[in-house]
Amino acid sequence: MQQLQQLQQIFQEMDRALIAYSGGIDSTLVAKIAYDTLGDKALAVTAVSPSLLPEDLEDARIQAAEIGIAHEEVTTQEMANPNYTANPVNRCYFCKSELHDTLKPLAISRGYPYVVDGVNGDDLHDYRPGIQAAKERGARSPLAEVGLTKVQVRQLAKFLDLPWWDKPAQPCxxxxxxxxxxxxxxxxxxxxxxxxxxxxxxxxxxxxxxxxxxxxxxxxxxxxxxxxxxxxxxxxxxxxxxxxxxxxxxxxxxxxSGKLNQVLTPEVLAKAPAGV
Incomplete structure (x- = not known):
């Protein structure tokens, strides 16, 4: 499978990588390929906050253990940011800003030159202000880099025998x-x-x-x-x-999926607060 080989090549060139790991199928696939390629030079880190269901955190722990990748948890403080809690149309920008402002210093201190997320190719064609926040902080998105769609992510996860390949999407x-x-x-x-x-x-x-x-x-x-x-x-x-x-x-x-975004007309987006 060409895209799998491309992903493996990306991680080989990184040599060490910290994975922003939510436990969803996208970041789980990234964690799997990173671990299979880099072994103990890959680390999965899950951000814990009130917007994450406890059972989703437990799923992330179980999945990481089965993959074999080292897994840690950090607490993020997006709920302390009024720009986030006001829930503007670009709320995700402030969420991902907090996430990567937490992960990047951790990666640097541990000697990981890259922070990697699970953004896929389809995400680039949706309204995802969090993607910009991640890019501004130097994060990489291997699935998007090789053009994997949501369907292809699940196909590849099934090919790699991940038991969670058909796990329903569970955004925050x-x-x-x-x-x-x-x-x-x-x-x-x-x-x-x-x-x-x-x-x-x-x-x-x-x-x-x-x-x-x-x-x-x-x-x-x-x-x-x-x-x-x-x-x-x-x-x-x-x-x-x-x-x-x-x-x-x-x-x-x-x-x-994305039903709440149907209110995002060009006029509404034009009035989005600073940060996008």
Whole structure:
């Protein structure tokens, strides 16, 4: 596979690399190839903050252990930045700024000349202000450099026998809020508890979008009918209200990645705060 060989060559030329490792399939694939190529000269580092579900952190630990790569955790403080918690359209810029301002000094102090992330080729064609923050701090994105798409990332992960090749995408919990609504630790925990409740029902690819006192459940369109028929809806509503929501809604369009970005018209983006 040509792109795998290209990725291996990239890491061979790096000689040592620190991986910004979230536990998602993109950064997990990067960690796998980095470890297979560099062995103990590769280090995976996971940023821990209120926007990361505890179970996602545990998944990252388990996956790193199975790959064999050295794994460490650092705490990031994006919630202390009002530019982040105000949730502007370029919120991710401030998140990735905090991440790489934490990882870069760590990499330098440990003798790693490169910080590497899991950005893929498709990400470059979406609105991802965090990519600029990473580039400004010298991070590299091998998957994007060789042009791997999201589908190809999963194909390559399956080819390499990664058990998590079909793991659903799980962006940070801050992505559950409409732009302009302030993000707090309490709101993040509320969303996290709601999504955890749904996963215990056997659902995997889902989102709980939070807006004010309302929760909006997004499921794959083909699962909506069965969900309504077999779920204890009064029990679900009672649980969500216990978490802190007042209203519980079901999105009839269904889950669609990046749905909150549909409000980002050119006019809105033109008014984005400084930092993009």
């Amino acid at each position: 919990l801050s992505s559950r809020f409409p732009y302009g609504e302030e993000i707090t630790v309490e709101k993040l925990q509320r969303v996290g508890r709601a999504e955890r409740y749904l996963r215990k029902l056997g659902l995997k690819n889902l989102r709980v979008r939070s807006e004010g006192d309302s929760a909006r459940i997004e499921l794959p369109p083909e699962q909506i009918k069965e969900f309504v028929l077999i779920t204890d809806l009064p029990g679900l509503v009672a649980a969500f209200q216990e978490f802190g929501f007042i209203y519980v809604n079901l999105d009839l369009e269904g889950y669609r």
